[in-house]
């Protein structure tokens with residue numbers, strides 16, 4: 428090295444500075460829950476300003492009651508929700524408003540009354556048995572993804588109840604398309620916040636469009652085939668045969684496709700998540716888990732559990748209710764007022780995005796004692812009197828309350844009671860909830876499968 432050369436100081440490359448906006452958007456794409464302000468866990472109403480726009484978060488149960496029950500006609504399902512879901516679900520029951528929604532709700536509500544739901548319990552129990560057989564074929568200690576297993580089970584129930592067996596239907600491909608579609612919704616939210624059009628280039632857009640097209644095509648084919656072929660005792664037939672009790676009208680094929688996709692999407696993923704989070708919480712609390720097992724066994728589970736037995740699983744339902752409090756499968760409701768409204772002293776302009784952040788309401792510091800703790804006793808029969816009806820809203824409320832609530836709670840209780848006496852799931856890492864329309868565990872809740880018989884004989888030895 429020549430002696431006169433000067434030492435060149437090492438160039439220190441500073442870490443790239445991400446503009447706050449970019450950081451914010453990255454987080455929205457990854458997990459909107461992480462950008463929710465801390466105040467929504469403490470306050471009754473909170474106004475956030477972002478890029479010159481206002482978003483209002485409503486947590487006060489009285490205000491929630493006003494919005495959902497007293498004055499629902501003042502609000503529309505939000506533009507954001509439309510952007511997220513309408514490309515796949517068209518103008519089905521979740522995505523429509525006004526007269527169009529009312530008509531569909533009138534036509535379909537009778538199909539989800541308790542007596543109708545009870546007819547599907549044997550299919551739910553049979554699907555749980557098939558899941559038990561799949562798990563039994565795996566060795567004790569096998570690594571599994573709890574959410575994958577539960578998605579399989581609830582999808583099996585969709586295939587049985589909607590499609591009487593699911594033939595001519597590629598169940599894994601459909602499940603995959605729904606997954607691709609939902610996974611890209613973070614981008615839809617980010618683009619909407621930047622006021623960019625939905626066709627703006629973004630990662631994964633091609634896969635998103637393919638998934639949407641696939642979903643619409645296979646469902647359309649299914650309805651067309653059923654119109655040509657024989658009737659079968661399933662929900663797709665019930666959708667075709669259903670009539671408006673006021674006008675005698677049926678739904679047309681587009682409405683049927685929209686609603687089939689709506690019910691498949693709204694029904695299977697949410698219930699699978701409710702189950703996954705329930706198993707996770709149970710794995711942390713052996714005493715509660717033991718009580719659920721005892722209740723299931725007393726009702727004849729796993730082999731002699733009947734639909735009547737499922738109806739009597741009160742404590743198991745308490746556990747599901749508490750899991751839906753801590754991890755509400757639908758983490759937020761979105762609305763936009765069609766006229767200026769005043770909520771808790773805040774003047775809200777027409778068209779403002781309003782969030783009812785169910786996840787935060789359910790963990791609100793002023794509403795719940797020890798809000799982050801898992802305690803199914805909160806849902807003991809007499810305990811409900813102690814709280815405001817609208818501080819617990821996993822299924823929403825008012826005229827747009829989840830039409831599948833009874834179906835979902837029955838299904839969840841049946842599956843828990845069938846599986847828990849035979850298997851334990853040891854969750855291996857603390858899950859991170861990610862809000863992408865639904866509240867999914869990042870990485871799918873990895874767990875170790877334990878066969879209870881094996882555990883018992885190991886103890887004896």
Ligand code: HEM
Pocket residue numbers: 520521532689690693694695697698701751755756757760761820821822823824826827828829830831832834835836
């Ligand atoms: C644990 C499982 C479930 C949860 C947590 C859940 C949650 C919800 C929530 C919060 C809403 C209200 C949305 C709003 O007001 O903006 C809703 C609506 C809806 N749910 Fe569910 N749901 C579940 C299961 C199901 C099932 C099993 C089905 C179908 C069989 C279903 C079908 C629907 C439909 C069609 C709507 C729209 C109702 C309307 O707007 O009139 N859901 N659900």
